[in-house]
Amino acid sequence: MIDVQDVVKSYGGRRVVDRVSFRAEDGLVTGFVGPNGAGKSTVLRMAAQITRADEGRVLVDGEPFGQAPLPARRLGIFLSAETLPDRMTGIGFLRYAARSQGVPVARAAELIGLVGLEGAESKRIASYSLGMRQRLGIAVAMLCEPSNLVLDEPINGLDPDAIRWLRGFVTGVARAGNAVLLSSHHMAELGLVADRVVMLDRGRVVRTGSLDEFVTVGQRRCYIEALDLDAAVAALRAEGVRAEPSRQGVLAFDIEPERAGAIVYRAGGTLRHLSSETPSLEDSYFASLGAAEATGEQR
C-alpha cells in the first residue's frame, strides 16, 4: 500500500503540493488525475523519494520505501521514458539494471517478454519509438517484482495495441495483490482500468473515491429524441430543466427520464427515444474541476 500522508512541497515560495493525503490500496489500480501543473508528478516523485517533501511523508507498506531492506522489491517506479540510455540495447540495459540490483540476469529476458518487446530487445534504445521506451521503462520498474508500482503518464504516446497491453498489464499487477498508482490525462482509458480515482487540482486533493462513486459526480442526465427537438428543448427549459441539444436529440440534466418524457409529451412532442445516461469519468472529472474552481474562487 502507498500511503501519502499530508505532504507539502513549495518551489520558490509557491506551494505546488498543499497537504495532500490519500492511499493507493493493495489489489487496486488507483488513477491519479488533475490538470497540468496540479502537482501529480511532484507527489509521485515524493513517493519515489526523488523529491523531498517539505512536510508530511509517503509510506510504502508502512515505511518510507528507501528504508526497506530491498527498496526495489517494495516499489517499482516509472516516471519518464526520456532518461533511458540511448546507446544501450533494451536487453543490455535490463541486464545492467538486473546486475545493479543483484537480480539474476535471466530476469532481463523474462522482462522483455513481460512488456512485449520481443524482437526489439537487441536494438539500440535510440531507435525505439516512444511506446517502446515506455514499455522498457515499465520493465525496469518491474525488475524486482515490486509489491507496489508507481507509473507517471504511462499511456502517453502508446498506440491502441500498446494501450490495450498496458490495460491488461496494470490490471494483472493489481489483481496479483499489488498497489498500482497511475497518473494519466486519458480519462476514457482510466475509466477502464482504475478501481479508485484521486483527483488533484492546484496542489490539493479535490476528490477521491471508487470509480463508481467518482462518476456519480457527473450530472445525472437523460437523453431524449423527439420529432421536434427545438420544441422539446423549449418545453424542458420552460419547466426550469437545463436542456441542451446533443447528437440527434436533447440532453436534460438532473432529471429522471420519466419526468423529462412527460414534459415533452405534455407539450405535444412525439417521443422517439428516452434513456438515462451514465456520466463518463471525463464528465465527472470536469464536473469535479468546476466545483473545485468555484470553491477555489471563494478561498
Ligand SMILES: Nc1ncnc2c1ncn2[C@@H]1O[C@H](COP(=O)(O)OP(=O)(O)OP(=O)(O)O)[C@@H](O)[C@H]1O
Ligand atoms: N523542480 C521544480 N522546480 C520548480 N517548480 C517545479 C519543479 N517541479 C515542479 N514544479 C512546479 O510544480 C507544479 C506542479 O508540477 P507537477 O509536474 O507536479 O504537475 P503535474 O500535475 O504532474 O502536471 P502535468 O499533468 O502537466 O504533468 C508546476 O507548476 C511545476 O511548474
